[in-house]
Every structure is written in structure tokens, then in C-alpha cells.
Amino acid sequence: MPTEAGKKIYECIKAVCRMHASASKLLKDFDKYATYPSISVFQNTATKDRTNAASASYWMPEGVFRYLSCKDNPRLVEAITVCFLDNELEEPVLLLGQLEYTKDPLQTRGVCDGWDLWYMYFPVRTGWIHGAADKCVVPEDRALRIQSATLISVPLYSIERAEDISTLLKKVRANMPAVPGNVE
Amino acid sequence: MLVAEIHGKYVLEARTFEDYLTSAVFGHLRYIKPGSFWDALFDIAVSQPIELTVITANERIRKETGCSLGSFGALNALFWPEHKEGIPDLILHFYGNQPRSVVILIEAKLYAAKSSTGEHDQLAKYLRILNSLQDLRPPLPSDALALAVYLTATDSRSEIIESLNQYGDCDQARQRLFHLQWQDVIRAIDMTMPASELDAQILGDVRRFLHKRNLEYFSGMESASAIPFVLEIDGEFLKDELLFDVDSIPTDLDIIDERWMHAN
Known part of the structure; x- marks a missing residue:
């Protein structure tokens, strides 16, 4: 016997799956607009820290990411992060950023963390505006690894086409200090 | 395999296995005769910049043979043909109706990078196969126009540049190596007017399969009206x-x- 509650929640779960499918396409298309030539820091891995334990509040990833290290200057990384779930969010948010690490993340394990962009954004700074690129205050616990970072945020559902990534990245690059490999 | 997956029946491990993907997609597409689909697909395959401009595989074919892929009489697909330089995933041989045939070598990846780099660079080796088609098993005409396509799920320009450098980067090499994404197969299907009902069914199945695999380009988030x-x-x-x-x-x-x- 179907229940109204079950049907409602099932429609929601399916909508979340469709959101994941769209976010996956965005991550793949990101390579086309990011710094070139580049190498994916985490290869095909897009999330982590999700529990597989039976005892859990939920199993859904809180976000997904992709980091591309510039071949001409491997310390320069362009990254995309989609934030699905956080107490501070009103809706899913897309983050695009450029980070300059102190070491080459492809050579030294642990230099780049998939959540770096996430922790540049959260906790959301007072007065932060979507659509405007700004330099980040690197949290103390990441400052040994990250020299500087710039990011831009937009509501995920405001992205209409993959080319929007290019527009947003241009704003980010324009805000980043002149570093070798920065294409702007 | 392809139809089973369209209906949600699949082996999880096989979904990341690129040979399975190549076999499922091109095992069906090989029945599409030379025509608008193949023209559309290789109109999307682009080279690395040659004197600041890129060319498509089809432009190169038209320039060298004076005709498009659609004008050939037949297509033969050779899966995993052997050569002393290695075993590429697929070779498409377009022949008949024209004096010179066209050979398109395809190396397909899903999420993995090239299997070898440096002096044993996989794509550089496959570029060398193009120079000795007669050494393939089965052999192909040595006078055919031979091109290579690197088919991936994400942008592969960096890998291609690396391979060109290993091969000896020159305009001639850039005019032979093209990149294409799995997502482009759906684009080509959408641009194609099927020549027959059978073609429509095959292309429709391949489209549904790739859609199930999420091998499509991003085309916007879902509209609010579709969300519960x-x-x-x-x-x-x-x-x-x-x-x-x-x-x-x-x-x-x-x-x-x-x-x-x-x-x-």
C-alpha cells in the first residue's frame, strides 16, 4: 500500500539524484575551461569523508570537488566545488576558485585537500556576495599549505550552461595576484 | 549489454570498464553505414591548434580525399587490431566509391589517463601505427588516409600535447591526431537525420545508453517546475x-x- 509520505520523499530523492547527475557533468566540463594544460589532482575522485557506517545521520555527500593543477606552474590550482549541504546554506552553491599552494600538490601528498575551497567559503564571511570574486582569508590550519586563494560563489541552480564556468573563472583570475601559469 | 543497461540491468564493476563501453557503443554504431552520423561525429573531432587555428577530422578528410565520410560505400570496424606498436581499441575503415579509403584509429578512455607516457607514450605509438597500416592484423591499405582520435570523458588536450611532443610535434602530426569526448557522440546523434528506421533504432539505443551513463554535456540545472x-x-x-x-x-x-x- 503506497503512502503519501513515501511517495513525496521518493520524488525528492529522485530530484537529488538528478542534481548529482548535473553536478557530475559540470565537474567533467570544468576541465574544458580551467587552466590549460593541467592535471587532475585527485584523478576521478569527486568526494570523500562520506560515512559507510550503519550508524549515521545521513549518507549523502555534503559536496563534490575537482582540482586541476596547472602544468606550467603546478602550485597553481583551479578548483570547482559544489556544496550540497551545510547549515549555513539556503540552497546548493557552486564555488570556483584559484589557489596557490606552497608546494606542488602532485609531488607532495597532503598539500591539496579536496575541501580547501569549501573551507575558504565556510563559515560564510559577513557581506559575502554571490557572483563577485574575492580574495580569501586562508584559515590558520591551512595557511601552511595555501599561499593565497580567490573564489567566487553562485547558487548552483543559477548556472544555465557550461560556458558560465568560463565567465566566472575569468572573474576569479582577474582577482588573483600575478602568478606564473595564470592565464588571465 | 547496451540494451540491458538501458533497462537498468548492469554489473557495477563493468560500468567503469572502458573496453565494455567501447564495445557497447561502437559495437552498435558499426551498423550505421557511412552517412550523416559519421560526418557529424568527425565534424566535432578537433585537432590541436595549427598556426593558431584548429581543424576538424572531417575537414582534413575532405581536404585530402575530396569527399566526406558519408560518400564512402562501406564501413568496417576492427576491434582491438594488433600491431607491433600496440593494440588500439578500434579502427574504423571507410572504403568503397572513392579511390582512397580512410582509416580512423580510436583510442578510448573513460576516466583513466593514457596507459603509458614518456618514451612509450601510448598515443605517440598509435601515431606511428598510422604510418604502417599494412602491418596491422588484419592489414589495411597503406595508401589510406589515416587519422587517430583520442576519445575521453573529460578534456584531453593536455594529454594530447604531451603525446605530440613525444612523437615530434609538427603540423603533420597535429593534422592526424584529434580529440573527441564521449559526450560528443550524443551531440552527433542529435544532429543526425537517420537514414532508415533501423538506423534510428540503433542511434536511439546508443543515445539512451550514454544518457544512462551520464555521458552528456552539462545543459543547465533542472527547472524549478520539475523539482517536487x-x-x-x-x-x-x-x-x-x-x-x-x-x-x-x-x-x-x-x-x-x-x-x-x-x-x-
């Missing part, structure tokens, strides 16, 4: 079913201050 509208009050359903019989709960309990939850 759930109000916060809808969460009340969680309270619909009483876990306890209210009458059985004692009424003489003290009200406890909930601040204990936040105490250190």
Missing part, C-alpha cells in the same frame, strides 16, 4: 504515525530544560 515542491510543513508526515500510545505516557513528568543538549 515540498513545504516544510510536509515534514509533518513524519509525525503522522504515533510511536507511542499517548494515553499510556505518564502525565506527572517534569518539563526538562533542553539546554542540557548544549552544555559542555
